[in-house]
Amino acid sequence: MMRRTAIIMTALSASACNGIFGMNDLKFHDDAGTDGDTDTDTDTDADTDTDIDTDTDSDTDTDSDTDTDTDTDTDVDGGTGTDTDSDTDDGCTAGGNWYDPATSLCWQNPPSTGTHTWVEAVTYCNGLSLGSHDDWQLPLIQELISLLRGCVNGVATGDLSTSECGVTDPDCLGSTCGAGCVWCDDLGGPDSDPDGCYWDPALAGDCTWDWSSSSYADNPSSAWYVYFYAGSASTTGKTDSGRARCVRGGP
DSSP, rough: OOHHHHHHHHHHHHHHHHHOOOOOGOOOTTSSSSSOOOOOOOOOOOOOOOOOOOOOOOOOOOOOOOOOOOOOOOOOOOOOOOOOSSSSTTTTTTGGGGTTTTEEEEOOOSSSSSSSSSHHHHHHHHTTTTTTBBOOOOOHHHHHTTBBBBTTTTTOOOOOOBBBOOOBBBBBGGGGGGOOOOOSSOOSOBBTTTTTSSSTTTOOSSSEEEEEEETTTTTEEEEEEETTTEEEEEEEEEOOOOOOOOOEEEE
């Protein structure tokens, strides 16, 4: 009876296990590690992307702009200090004299130290050698008048205004020619040394009267002179004693 019971139990146990799991649900472990799965992964997907940057950008600056400026501005100043301007004093001031740019005349400065008769004054200037020049002469009346400053028709202007005396050599040497050479107040001129002389302050010498080389047409024994003390021009006898201020050059 016990044996039969055991067989029945065994059969029930097998049947129960079969009902719960099923035969297909059983896994059999291969002790040798060969489960029989021969599925081989043949995926040979290889990255053959050979993307190569073939950009041959050869952008080259071919700007051939060349500065061909041949500016040859050269300072050729030799630094010799030589004035090549045609309006020069012709070496006048080199001798210590005075150059008047208004008339281009070169004046002896200072004048003669002594006094002379008219003939003596002419002789003195003709024989003068000064500043490497020997072409000096006693001035014409219009040249001597050109030295007057600050007296116009008898009025002292207080500046360097030139005289309007009408006497000229050789055109007008008579008494009527000196109508505009009216005396101004004594020593009212622009120079301060000597005080009040009617000439440019650059001139030196005593403020007195100077001979011209121009004879008086109404009386050839007289000659014209300029009186810088009063800014006028007049005539006097050639035997009187006056001063000589020599000149060279001319307009």
